[in-house]
Amino acid sequence: MEEWRQCCRWLIDCKVLPVSHRVTRSDEVFDLAQALRDGVLLCQLLHNLNPQSINLKEINLRPQMSQFLCLKNIRTFINCCHEQYGIRKNDLFDAFDLFDVRDFGKVISALSRLSQHPTCQSKNIRPFPNEETTDYNEDIYRSLEEMADEREIENEEELYDCVPCDVEGDEIYEDIMKVEAHPPSLRPANSFTSLCPTLQKRLVLDYIGSLKQDKGGMTEDDKRNCCAKEIKETEEKYAATLESIEKNYMGPLRLTLTQLEMETIFMNIEELHRVHRAFVAEIRQSYSLSGGRKFHELFLTFKPRLLIYGRYCSQLEGAHTCINRLLQTREDFKNKLDECTTKENGGKFSLRDLLVVPMQRVLKYHLLLKELHKHTTDQTEKTQVKRALDAMEDLAMYLNEVKRDNETLKQIVEIQRSFDSSLKVDTLLDYGKLKMDGDLKVLQVGRAKQERYVFLFDKAALMCKRKGDNFELKHSLELASYKITNDPTSNKDSRKRQSKVWSHSFYLTPLMAGEGYQFFCKTEELKRKWTKNFEMALSNLRPGGYQHEFQMHTFERATECHVCHMLLKGLFYQGYQCQKCGAEAHKECLDKIMQCQRPLPPSPGQIPSGLPHVQAAQAYQGAPLPPLKLQPTLMLSCGEMVELTRAEPESAWWEGRSLMSHQVGFFPRDFVKPVTKLGLQPVQGTVKMVNRPTEPSKSEFHYFAWFVGTMDREQANQQLRKRSNGTYLIRERPDGPGEYAISICFNNEVKHIKIIIKDGWHHITEHRRFRGLVELIEYYQSHSLKEGFRALDTTLQHPFNEREPSRAVTRGNSANSAGHVSASFSLLNSQNFSFVPPSAAPFWSVFSPRMLGTAVARYSFSARDMRELSLSQGDVVKIYSKSGANQGWWRGEVDGRVGWFPSTYVEEEVV
Known part of the structure; x- marks a missing residue:
């Protein structure tokens, strides 16, 4: 048997890998390497061998895609092997030997040495290798590094089980919630198979005692009554547990602990007790009057009051940490706590155990209601129970996201600690959640290519230089000021580039004048991941929303979405808030929200205008941001007309009112130019409107490189047939004056899309609407048309009337017509190009x-x-x-x- 297979068997014997894990069924050594690459299982291995050797709470149990966190786990394992198990550093491996799978044979060798340590031998686990080992063949490890470059790190089967399942905590909860059995009219054992495990176990035990007395069948109504009784009795037991914690722990310990320590350990237990004291009283009354037929009303009524569990769940780990610290440093606390535990339950459950119960309880409500819903036969009542079930599922999801965000916060703090004094911000949390990190090579105009470690957050990309295990910040890029752009000229080199490492690049291009950055990735797959994450971050920053000004927002209190009325999940940057009207929503709900309710100023056509007008020479989407004292920001589309309300010649920021959206705000002076086009005429040194529509007129569209005037479908086919993929034009349809269509060359064919104009909005798909034609075109210059047409995965890249940067991609380019992917990007013509990653199967x-x-x-x-x-x-x-x-x-x-x-x-x- 090969040595790596023996290693798999040893890890199973150490209870690190489950017997059913994929590596046991695979013939590929890479599956074992993949399972170990994030370092989590290795740290779990040391904990299983000796729980005192490593603290799992200091391990990143869900590092997911973060190279920084995976390497930290691996280094923790390596250091522990050296310091706790005495294995020489020469007999261990470098963290990158495992993470990049550069030398997996060395990893296997180190695990073999660990398997022969006396600690392992004392557990009667057979070490490896043994006499059955086949001859060592290093060839099987040679291709692993290349495979690692093309595959994800995380185990996809467990990715979103993001907080380790607290089996011990669940057992404690079940033990405490035990109630006396009250035999109902129970009958055949198979009647219990559809009930939840706890209730099923209890009913089966009751059934055994009553089997001889009654041989009938258990009806759905019997099962429903059992579910109702389970809810009532476990809620009574839980309320009693909260009272016991308050009476037998909080009271005695007040004389030993400071106020801060009391608040840290017991959090809002007293508030929880008040809520559940009222809840259990309502449940008892409902059960006595209707047998629990009105339970759904109680859960809906109490849902807002149960949101206080968000604080409890987010602070629970801190409470455990405080208890552990006091036990190690304060003998008086240890003695008092032992006394309280003995008096409370004979020493069976510790305070740490009891503090887990509230979190376990609140996450059980939706499971109890699911059983109640399953066995409710009355359709009216079933519908009402479903509403309560949805509410408790929403609450459970909210609390789970709070726990998940707690893990994220810890990870961000760890990243922040790894920086030296070059990091000038108070906290990285302001940048949002970490989306990806890793090694890239960066090139700026006029400078040599440099190796950088990049942390990509929702709002910023930090480019750093390694200093051992720490980092020095070199550049911080505010993503709101950039976009990703495509350079089709690189397609001619795609075949050569595929075989070269660090030749796969993309660019971040500034939205206004400034330097751009070219990022080089090791492989095409890594480039796809990086660009996809950059696109998602930019999408989060600029989500759209019609007349609203939505921004990612951290809500201090639990908040419901204005559209779906479900909770905004997590602890920070949970959703979006309109800066004008205050509307709050999930990202997926933004396109369904009502129009902004803030009263608009009078239309310029209704008031005399003695103010000058300017026109946006380029789009302004909020980058750069105006100074704090100059708010709000006025977003502008290219060509949009603005009536100035404040404009000092020496100021870099002017204030104006958009004649398209009627919004007032500040914008950079350099983004606009004096009006010289049709539709406005000077009158005695001022400018006034002449029947000015809110969208540029047809004659004004001729100023744009994409507009060709009136043209039918066949003419568009002839014009685009010999042009490169991504070339597009906007034409007025001859059979419908005032109606427009997009014609674009895609996969060497010409496609046509009708632009729908309804109620003043322009759109090609109902899911996303725009204030005008210009805004629609600008959006799809940086977003794929697949939003409305799944088979049309391209952006609007090359305006028809603009000279293309290169004719490298044509119908005659056989290399690319075969479907090869471009691997390079350019800063040229930044407003006309944007990157859309190629589709690829996971x-x-x-x-x-x-x-x-x-x-x-x-x-x-x-x-x-x-x-x-x-x-x-x-x-x-x-x-x-x-x-x-x-x-x-x-x-x-x-x-x-x-x-x-x-x-x-x-x-x-x-x-």
């Missing part, structure tokens, strides 16, 4: 996942990063995994896209 598709079933999307969901799956209402989703169900996530596929999505956003279809 790496795990090669494993042919087994479909567990299908579901229909009840709500739309907008993916926040590459690991998630966007949903539109009505989508049919193939379900591949429910391994993250405890955290509210399933994995599935829609239209070839695979990723994780909230399980509460779909309705599983029953076969």
Whole structure:
């Protein structure tokens, strides 16, 4: 048996890998390397061998795509092996030997030495290698580094089970919640199979005692009554547990601890107790009057009061840390705590154990209601119970995202600690969530190519220089000021580039004058991941929203979406808030929100105008931002007319009112030019409107390089047939004056898209509308047309009347007509080019996942990063995994896209 297979067997014997893990069924050593690359299992291995050797709470248990966090885990393992197990550093490996799989044979050798350590021997686990080992063949390790470059790090089956399942905590909860059995009219054992595990176990025990007395069958109503009784009795027991914590721990410890220590350890326990004291009283009354037929009303009524669990769940780990610290440093505290524990429950449960119970309880409500809903036969009541179930699922998802964000916050703090004094910001949290990090090579005009480590957050990209395990910040790029642009001239070199490492590049181009950056990736796949994450970050910063001014926002209190009325999930940057009217929403709900309700100023056509007018020479989307005292910002589309309200000649910022949107705000003076076009005429040194529409007139469209006037479909085919892919034009349709269409060359064919104009809005898909034709064109210059036409994955790249940078990509270019992907980007003509990553099947598709079933999307969901799956209402989703169900996530596929999505956003279809 090969040595790596023996290593797999040893890891299973050490209870690190489950017996059913993929590596046990695979013939590829890479599957073992893939399982170990993030360092989590290696740290778990040391903890299993000796729990005192490593503290798992200091490990990043879900590093996901972060190279920084994976390497930190691996180095923790290496240091522990050297310091705790005495293994020489020469017999260990470098962190990159595993992360990049540069020398996996050395990793296997180090694990072999660990398996022969006396600590392992004392557990009667057979070390490796043994006499059955086949001859060592280093060839099997040679291709692993190349495979690692093309595949993700994380284990996709467990990705969104983001907070480790607290089995011990669940057992404590079940033990405390035990109640006396009250035998109902129970009958055949198979009647219990549809009930939740806890209730099923209890009913089966009751059934055994009453089997001889009653041989009938258990009705659905019997099961429903059991569910109602389970809710009532466990809630009574839980309320008693909260009272016990308050009485037997908080009271005695007040004399020993400071006020700050009391608040840290017990958080808002007293507030929880008050809420559940009222809740259990209502439940008792409802149960006595109607047998729990009105329970759904209670859960809906109490949902807002249960939001206080957000604070509790987010501070629970801090409470445990404080208890551990005091136990190690304060003998008086230790003695008092032992006394309280003995008096409370005979020493069976510690205070740490009891503090886990509230979090376990609140996450059980939706499971209890799911059983109640399943066994409710009255359709009216069933509908009402479903509303309560949705509310508790929403609450559970909110709390799970709070826990997940707590993990994210810890990771960001670790990253911040790795910087030297070059980091000038107070906290990296202002930049949002980490989307990706890793090594890139960066090139600026007039400078040599430099190696940089890049941290990509929602709002910024930090380019750093390594200093051992720490970093020196070299550049901080505010993403709102940049866009990704495509350079088709690189297509002619695509075949050569595919075989070269660090030749796959993309560019960040400034929205206004300034330097751009060219980023080189090691492989085409890494470039795809980087560009996809940059695009997602830019999409988060500029989500659209019609007349609203939506910005990512951190809500201090639990907040509901104005559209779907579900909670905005997590701890920071949970959703969007309009800077004008205050509307709050999920990203996926922005296109459904009502128009901005802030009263608009009078239309310029209704008031005399003695103010000068200017026209936007280029689009202004908020970058750069005006000084804080000059607010709000006025977003402008190229060609948009602005009436000036404040304009000092020496000032870099002017204030004006848009004649298109009627909004007032500040914009950079350099973005506008004096009006000389039709539609405005000077009168005695001033400017006044002459029947000015809100969109540039047809004659004004001729100033744009994409407009060709009136042209029919066949003429457009002839004009574009010999042009490169991505070339487009906007034409007025001859059979409909005032109606327009997009014609674009894609995959060496000409495609035509009708632009719908309705109620003053322009759109090509109902899901995204625009104030005018110019705004629509500018949007699709940087966003793929696949939003409305799935087979049309391209942006509007080359305006028809503008000379193309290169004719390298034509119908005669056989290399690219075969489907090869471009691997390079350019700063040229930044307003006309944008990168849309090529579609690619996720790496795990090669494993042919087994479909567990299908579901229909009840709500739309907008993916926040590459690991998630966007949903539109009505989508049919193939379900591949429910391994993250405890955290509210399933994995599935829609239209070839695979990723994780909230399980509460779909309705599983029953076969």
